[in-house]
Amino acid sequence: MFQHLLTFIRTWAQNVGFYGQVYGYLGGYSWAILCAYICHRFLPLNNSYFSIEEFFILVENFFLTYSQFNWSSKSVCLYSKNYYSDQSSIENCDSMRILCPSPPYNNTSHSTIDSTRYLIIQGFANVHKIIEKNLQYEDTLKEILQLSNHFPDKTIQSIIQLTLSGKTISELNQWIGYMKSRLAHFLNDCQNECNLFVQTQNNVEIRKQNLERFYSIGFQLNEHIISRHRQFYYCLNKFLQQFIICSFRSDTMKISYKLMSIHDWNRERMKT
Secondary structure, three states: OHHHHHHHHHHHHHHHOOEOHHHOOEOHHHHHHHHHHHHHHHOOOOOOOOOHHHHHHHHHHHHHHHHOOOOOOOOEOOOOHHHOOOHHHOOOOOOOOEEOOOOOOOEOOOOOOHHHHHHHHHHHHHHHHHHOOOOOHHHHHHHHHOOOOOOOOOOOOEEEEEEEEOOOHHHHHHHHHHHHHHHHHHHHHHHHOOOOOEEEOOOOEEOOOOOEEEEEEEEOOOHHHHHOOHHHHHHHHHHHHHHHOOOOOOOOOEEEEEEEEHHHHHHHHHHO
C-alpha cells in the first residue's frame, strides 16, 4: 500500500510542479518519508488486502494532515523525537523539516524556502477541498491527478527568465546542470537578503531552438519595483557571476536574463 500511495502522491506532485529539490521543492526521498509517516499512522496492521476505500482514506489523511501541519515549528519524524540523537537536525531553521529516519537524521527538505513551503501547503489545501466534495472515490482520485502546474501563481507579477545555450546537447545539458547546482543559493538570497516571495519553475523549457533552454523564476512584486531593487540586483549579479567563473565553461556556453511582466512573458511563450 505504501508503494501505491507514494506513486499517487509523486504523480500529483510532478503534475502540479512541486517535485524537484534543485528548484526549492521536495525531492523523491522527502515525498517517500511523508507517505511512510501517513502509513505508520493510519494503515491497519496485519491486513494483506486493501480496498479502494482504504486507499482513499490514506490519500485523504495525507492531504488533511499536511495541510494542517505546523511546518514552521514541527518536524516530520517517522519515530519520536527522543529517537533522534542529533537534536540540531530538528531545531534548525529550514522552512520544512522532513527528517531522514537513519543516522545522521539529516533534513531531507533543506532546499525549501518559505515561498515554496507556502505553495506546497496551498497545494495540499487545494486537494483537500476536492476531497470535501464527497464524490465517488475513483472520481476524486482522478480529479486530483488531473490538476496541473499553475506556474506562475496568480499572485506573481514579474518573471526573471534565464536563457541558456550551447554548441551541442551534451554541452547544453552540462550548462543546465551547473545552473541547477547554483539555483538554491540564489533562491535563499532572494528570501533572506531581499525579503522576496519567489515561485520557481520545476522544469527547464525547450522552445524553438534545440540548443537553447529557458528557465523562469516568478516574483510577487511587479517588474518596475524589482528593477529598482538594489539588493536584488546585487544577489542576481552574484548568481550570474558564478557562470562567468565556471571552470568548464566554453565560449559557446552562454547565459542571459530578461526581467519582464507576466503579460510579456506569456506573450513571448505563445510566440514559440
